[in-house]
Amino acid sequence: xxxxxxAKHEARRRQIxxxxxxCFARKGFGQTRTxxxxxxxxxxxxxxxxYFESKHAIxxxxxxxxxxxxxxxxxxxSTMDPWAALTAFFDLLVDLADDEYAKLALEISAEANRxxxxxxxxxxxxxxxxxxxxxxxxRATAAGRIEPGVDADTAATxxxxxxxxxxNRVAVDPSFAPKRERETLRQVVARVLQAN
Amino acid sequence: xxxxxxAKHEARRRQIxxxxxxCFARKGFGQTRTxxxxxxxxxxxxxxxxYFESKHAIxxxxxxxxxxxxxxxxxxxSTMDPWAALTAFFDLLVDLADDEYAKLALEISAEANRxxxxxxxxxxxxxxxxxxxxxxxxRATAAGRIEPGVDADTAATxxxxxxxxxxNRVAVDPSFAPKRERETLRQVVARVLQAN
Amino acid sequence: xxxxxxAKHEARRRQIxxxxxxCFARKGFGQTRTxxxxxxxxxxxxxxxxYFESKHAIxxxxxxxxxxxxxxxxxxxSTMDPWAALTAFFDLLVDLADDEYAKLALEISAEANRxxxxxxxxxxxxxxxxxxxxxxxxRATAAGRIEPGVDADTAATxxxxxxxxxxNRVAVDPSFAPKRERETLRQVVARVLQAN
Amino acid sequence: xxxxxxAKHEARRRQIxxxxxxCFARKGFGQTRTxxxxxxxxxxxxxxxxYFESKHAIxxxxxxxxxxxxxxxxxxxSTMDPWAALTAFFDLLVDLADDEYAKLALEISAEANRxxxxxxxxxxxxxxxxxxxxxxxxRATAAGRIEPGVDADTAATxxxxxxxxxxNRVAVDPSFAPKRERETLRQVVARVLQAN
DNA sequence: CATGAATGAGACTTCATTCAT
DNA sequence: CATGAATGAAGTCTCATTCAT
Numbered sequence: 001x002x003x004x005x006x007a008k009h010e011a012r013r014r015q016i017x018x019x020x021x022x023c024f025a026r027k028g029f030g031q032t033r034t035x036x037x038x039x040x041x042x043x044x045x046x047x048x049x050x051y052f053e054s055k056h057a058i059x060x061x062x063x064x065x066x067x068x069x070x071x072x073x074x075x076x077x078s079t080m081d082p083w084a085a086l087t088a089f090f091d092l093l094v095d096l097a098d099d100e101y102a103k104l105a106l107e108i109s110a111e112a113n114r115x116x117x118x119x120x121x122x123x124x125x126x127x128x129x130x131x132x133x134x135x136x137x138x139r140a141t142a143a144g145r146i147e148p149g150v151d152a153d154t155a156a157t158x159x160x161x162x163x164x165x166x167x168n169r170v171a172v173d174p175s176f177a178p179k180r181e182r183e184t185l186r187q188v189v190a191r192v193l194q195a196n
Numbered sequence: 197x198x199x200x201x202x203a204k205h206e207a208r209r210r211q212i213x214x215x216x217x218x219c220f221a222r223k224g225f226g227q228t229r230t231x232x233x234x235x236x237x238x239x240x241x242x243x244x245x246x247y248f249e250s251k252h253a254i255x256x257x258x259x260x261x262x263x264x265x266x267x268x269x270x271x272x273x274s275t276m277d278p279w280a281a282l283t284a285f286f287d288l289l290v291d292l293a294d295d296e297y298a299k300l301a302l303e304i305s306a307e308a309n310r311x312x313x314x315x316x317x318x319x320x321x322x323x324x325x326x327x328x329x330x331x332x333x334x335r336a337t338a339a340g341r342i343e344p345g346v347d348a349d350t351a352a353t354x355x356x357x358x359x360x361x362x363x364n365r366v367a368v369d370p371s372f373a374p375k376r377e378r379e380t381l382r383q384v385v386a387r388v389l390q391a392n
Numbered sequence: 393x394x395x396x397x398x399a400k401h402e403a404r405r406r407q408i409x410x411x412x413x414x415c416f417a418r419k420g421f422g423q424t425r426t427x428x429x430x431x432x433x434x435x436x437x438x439x440x441x442x443y444f445e446s447k448h449a450i451x452x453x454x455x456x457x458x459x460x461x462x463x464x465x466x467x468x469x470s471t472m473d474p475w476a477a478l479t480a481f482f483d484l485l486v487d488l489a490d491d492e493y494a495k496l497a498l499e500i501s502a503e504a505n506r507x508x509x510x511x512x513x514x515x516x517x518x519x520x521x522x523x524x525x526x527x528x529x530x531r532a533t534a535a536g537r538i539e540p541g542v543d544a545d546t547a548a549t550x551x552x553x554x555x556x557x558x559x560n561r562v563a564v565d566p567s568f569a570p571k572r573e574r575e576t577l578r579q580v581v582a583r584v585l586q587a588n
Numbered sequence: 589x590x591x592x593x594x595a596k597h598e599a600r601r602r603q604i605x606x607x608x609x610x611c612f613a614r615k616g617f618g619q620t621r622t623x624x625x626x627x628x629x630x631x632x633x634x635x636x637x638x639y640f641e642s643k644h645a646i647x648x649x650x651x652x653x654x655x656x657x658x659x660x661x662x663x664x665x666s667t668m669d670p671w672a673a674l675t676a677f678f679d680l681l682v683d684l685a686d687d688e689y690a691k692l693a694l695e696i697s698a699e700a701n702r703x704x705x706x707x708x709x710x711x712x713x714x715x716x717x718x719x720x721x722x723x724x725x726x727r728a729t730a731a732g733r734i735e736p737g738v739d740a741d742t743a744a745t746x747x748x749x750x751x752x753x754x755x756n757r758v759a760v761d762p763s764f765a766p767k768r769e770r771e772t773l774r775q776v777v778a779r780v781l782q783a784n
Numbered sequence: 785c786a787t788g789a790a791t792g793a794g795a796c797t798t799c800a801t802t803c804a805t
Numbered sequence: 806c807a808t809g810a811a812t813g814a815a816g817t818c819t820c821a822t823t824c825a826t
Binding site: 419420421422423495498499501502503504505506514515518541542546549550552553554555556557558560561563564565566568573576579580583584586 | 615619691700701742746749772776780782
Binding site for chain 6: 046
C-alpha cells in the first residue's frame with residue numbers, strides 16, 4: 001500500500017543537485033553540460049530529465065536550497081545573543097568560504113544577470129540575508145553592544161558587502177586563505193559596527 | 197600607397213571593444229553571441245574576426261584594458277597625499293559602479309573560473325590593485341593618518357574585499373544606489389583603517 | 393534494462409560509413425558536407441556526431457576499414473598457389489576498380505597529403521599491401537613460376553605502381569573500362585614478372 | 589608609346605602561378621587559402637584577384653600550363669628515334685617525380701573529380717599524353733624495336749598507367765626514391781613493350 | 785597598380801531535450 | 806524507472822571575393 005517512491009524520488013533529486021553543484025562550481029552554469037551532470041551523478045540523461053525538467057530548473061533548485069539554508073541559519077541565530085550571533089555568522093562564513101562554495105556563489109550572481117527566474121530567487125535570498133542581519137544589528141544596537149551610526153538596514157547592507165566581497169576574494173585570489181583571515185574579519189566587522 | 201593607417205585599425209578595435217563591453221555587461225560572456233557584438237558595432241562578422249581572432253580574445257582584450265586603466269589610475273594616485281588618494285579612489289569607485297560596469301566586473305570574475313588566460317589577466321589586475329592600495333596604506337600609516345593595525349598588504353586585501361563587495365552589491369541588488377551610499381562608504385573605509 | 397545493444401550501434405556506424413563512402417567518392421573529402429552524409433545516411437546531424445566525433449574521424453574509419461579488408465584479402469591469398477593468388481589479386485582489382493572505388497582511392501591518397509592521421513593509416517595500408525605482394529612474389533619465384541629479376545620487395549613495389557596507376561586511370565579517364573582491359577592487365581603483370 | 593605593362597602583367601601572373609603551385613602541392617586545392625597564395629607570392633589579396641578572377645582560375649591555369657609543357661615535350665620527342673624518345677620520356681619522368689610535382693599531380697587528378705572545367709583540361713592533357721606515347725609506340729613498333737602485342741593506343745594507355753602509378757607512389761610512399769628506381773623502371777617499360 | 789578592410793554565406797559541431805524501448 | 810539514441814536549432818568562425826582608397 002505505502003509507495004516507497006517519494007523518498008527514493010527525493011533522494012535521487014538530492015543526488016542530482018549535489019552532482020550539479022559540484023559541476024556548476026567547477027565550470028559555471030553555461031559551461032556545464034547536462035552530460036557532465038549525468039556523469040557526475042552516475043545517471044543517464046534521459047533519467048536526469050525525469051527528475052528535473054531542464055538545466056535551468058536544476059540551477060534554480062540549488063539557489064532555492066541556498067535560500068532555505070539561509071532561512072534556517074537565521075532562525076537559529078535569532079535565538080542567540082545578537083552580538084554572539086553576528087560573530088557566529090561571520091565565523092560560519094569563513095568555514096563555508098572554500099573554493100567550491102565561493103565559485104558557486106559567483107556563478108549564481110552572474111547567472112542572475114541573465115535569467116529572470118534566477119534573479120528573483122537571488123533577490124529573495126538576498127532580502128532574507130539582509131533582513132536577518134538587520135534584525136541582529138538592531139538587537140545588538142539596542143543592547144548597546146554596537147554603535148553602527150547608521151540605521152540597521154544600511155548597516156546590514158554593508159555587512160553583505162563584506163559577505164559578497166569575501167566570497168569574491170576567495171574565488172578570484174587563490175592566495176587568499178579565509179581561515180587565516182578569520183581574526184582580521186572579526187576585527188573589520190567590529191570596526192564597521194563600532195562594537196564595544 | 198602605404199595606405200595601412202594603423203590609427204584607423206586601432207580605432208576599429210576600440211569600437212569593437214566598446215560594443216562588446218556593452219554586450220558582455222548585458223548578457224554575460226556565454227550568452228553574448230558574436231552576432232550581437234557585430235550588430236552593436238555595426239559590422240559584419242567577417243570583419244569582426246579581422247580584428248580579433250575569437251570571442252575569447254575580445255573578452256581578454258577588455259580585461260587587459262581594465263588592467264591598463266588601473267595602472268594609470270594608481271600612477272596618478274601615487275603622486276597625491278595618501279589619504280586623499282584613498283578617498284579619491286573610493287569616490288571614483290562609486291562613480292564607476294553603475295550597473296553596466298558592475299555586471300561586467302561580475303562576468304569577468306566568473307569567466308576567470310573557466311578560462312585560464314582570463315584568470316591570468318584577472319590575477320595580474322588584482323595584484324596591481326592590491327599593490328597600489330598597499331602603497332597608499334603604507335604611506336598613510338607612515339604619515340599618521342590611519343592606524344590599520346595590520347600590515348599594509350592585509351589592509352589592502354580587505355579594502356579589495358570592499359571593492360569587490362560593492363560591485364557585487366550593485367550587480368545583485370537593484371535597490372542599492374551607490375551614489376547615495378557614498379558617505380557611508382567613506383565612513384566604512386575610515387573605520388576599517390581607523391583614520392584619524 | 394541493459395538496453396545497450398552494441399550490435400545496433402555497430403550497424404549504425406557501418407550505415408554511416410557506407411553513406412560517407414558514397415559521398416566522399418562523389419565529391420571528395422573537402423567538398424562533402426556533413427549535411428550530405430546525414431542526408432545520405434538518413435540521419436540528423438546530431439545523431440551523426442553521436443557515432444563519430446568529426447568528419448575526419450569518419451574518413452579515417454573508412455581508410456582503416458580498407459586496411460582491414462586488405463589484411464583479410466591477403467590472409468586468404470596466402471593459402472593459395474602464389475601465381476594463382478597474384479592472378480586472383482589483379483582480377484579482383486579489375487572487379488573493384490569501378491568509378492566509385494577508384495575515385496575514393498584517389499581522395500584517400502590526396503587527403504593523406506594534408507592529414508597526418510590519414511597519412512599514417514595510408515602508409516600502414518600500403519605496407520600491408522606491399523608486404524602481401526612481396527610474399528606472393530617470393531613464393532612464386534621460389535616455385536619457378538616467375539623470374540622478376542629484382543628482389544621481391546622491389547617487384548612488389550612495381551606491382552603497386554600498377555595498382556595505383558590502374559585506379560588513377562579509372563578515375564581520370566572515363567573511356568577506360570577496366571573490365572575490357574582485364575586480359576591486357578594479366579599480360580602486363582606476366583611480362584613485368586616474367587612469368588613462364 | 590610602348591607600354592611595358594603586358595610583360596609586367598605576364599610576369600606577375602607567372603609569379604602567382606609559381607607561388608600557387610607550391611601551395612597547392614603542399615596543402616591541396618581545398619586546403620590552400622587565397623591568403624596562403626598571397627603570402628607566398630608576397631602580394632595582397634586585392635592584387636591577386638586583379639590577375640586571376642578566382643582561385644579556380646589559378647588552378648586551371650596551372651593545369652593548362654602543364655598541358656602546354658606536355659605538348660612541347662612531345663613536339664621535341666617526335667623528332668627523335670622512337671625508342672630513344674620513349675626512354676628519354678621515362679627518364680624525364682624520374683627527374684620530375686619529386687615530392688612537390690607528384691603531390692600536385694595527385695591534387696590535379698582529385699580536383700578533376702569535382703570541377704568540370706578542371707576535368708576537361710585534365711582530359712585534354714591526358715589525351716595529348718596518350719596520343720604522344722601512341723605515336724612513339726607505333727613508330728618503335730614499325731621500326732621493329734618493340735613488340736607490344738597490342739595496338740598502339742592500348743600500349744600507350746598502359747604506359748600512362750605506369751606514369752600515374754609512379755607519381756602516386758612518390759606521393760604516397762616517402763621511402764620510394766624514384767631516382768634509385770630509374771633502372772628498374774627502364775626494365776619494366778622494356779618488358780611491357782617487349783623491347784628487343 | 786596595389787592595399788587590406790569589408791562582406792556574408794555557409795561550414796562543422798555542440799548540446800539541451802525528447803522519445804522509443 | 807532507466808537507458809542512450811535521436812533531434813535540430815543555433816553558435817562560432819572561415820574564406821573567397823569585392824571595393825573604397
